[in-house]
Amino acid sequence: MGQNFAFFLPIMMASFGIAFVIVWGWGARGAGYWSAAFFCVGGGFVIPAAARALPMPGWSLIADLLFASGFLLFSQALLDRWRPGWLLPTRVAIWALSGALCGLGLVTGTLPLELVASDFACFLLIAIPLVAARPATRSWPDRLLFAAATFVALDNLVRGATVPLTLSADERFLASDYAFLMQAMACVFGLFLALAALAASVSDILARYRDEAHRDPLSALLNRRGFEDRIERLDRHPWSGSVILCDIDHFKAVNDGFGHAAGDRVIAALADILRALSPSDAVVARFGGEEFVMVLPDRDAARAAGIAEDVRQCFATEVAARMGMDRPLTASFGLSVRKADDHSIHDAIARADSALYDAKTLGRNRVCVQRALTTTNRAARRA
Structure with missing residues (x-):
């Protein structure tokens, strides 16, 4: 991982996590899920630095679980907007299976298995809400959020499918093309997703304030x-x-x-x-x-x-x-x-x-x- 990525990505993710905590306080739906998701993903990007500071086995599995947890929370935030609670047991099962396969890859020393399991789980977790979203994407914030989530899903799908091309058996993970592409795409598509989600949340808040200004509080009819x-x-x-x-x-x-x-x-x-x-x-x-x-x-x-x-x-x-x-x-x-x-x-x-x-x-x-x-x-x- 490049030094710029090592510092920028955790800071970017944590910044958006804090931003969504603030938006959550304003009453935006799903903002708590968005905040927790960005903190989880940011934590996953901190792991390489933590591993260098405190070398011990299992750091990569912790990173895999943080990424999977972040994407489970992304899916929950999206579905809270489009179809609350849809396929929650299935999504939790995908998260658990991903953790098990990543653990197996770590125990057996099969890094490609670990990476493929993580990428495909993240793809499935964020792709499921896209299936539920199609009838609900009528407003521009929803369309923008749908587009951002689609790019993130495709990034994980393509990266998981091309592991043999981007990861050489004789090189360290952090020096591989896979690691570089992962960080670079996370910068681009993660920023896009964060801004789209933030725009949708702020749009919801403004719509609610406008509705309250246009509605009689006693009768709940228009004023x-x-x-x-x-x-x-x-x-x-x-x-x-x-x-x-x-x-x-x-x-x-x-x-x-x-x-x-x-x-x-x-x-x-x-x-x-x-x-x-x-x-x-x-x-x-x-x-x-x-x-x-x-x-x-x-x-x-x-x-x-x-x-x-x-x-x-x-x-x-x-x-x-x-x-x-x-x-x-x-x-x-x-x-x-x-x-x-x-x-x-x-x-x-x-x-x-x-x-x-x-x-x-x-x-x-x-x-x-x-x-x-x-x-x-x-x-x-x-x-």
């Missing part, structure tokens, strides 16, 4: 900022659909009679119903207080009214009884459709708000459709 952001993305392409406004009836009386904690539970219960009964492409948000909005792309007034009616009935029949309240809980709904000449979604929201006012005026606990829309539909039916 106004999140709603505007989602609608802005929706407006990038022409779309039609319906808008529903929802307001809990006599909500002040709920707070006054049962306390604000009970009022919070009522809001959360209605949010759960909206989330459960809305289509997957719906944009559902809490606009503040007891008012909610639901945007339903590609749903006409009739289909949207059916969804609103399902929510109304579910809320009226289930929530009060489930919470042990001795008074009915109801909600009113106003519905409008998006028009081609609307300047923004807020034009449709304003019409839905007018329909919601009608629902309140007519006695609450009902779904009202914007009057102009109703008149138009009736005229169309008469025609």
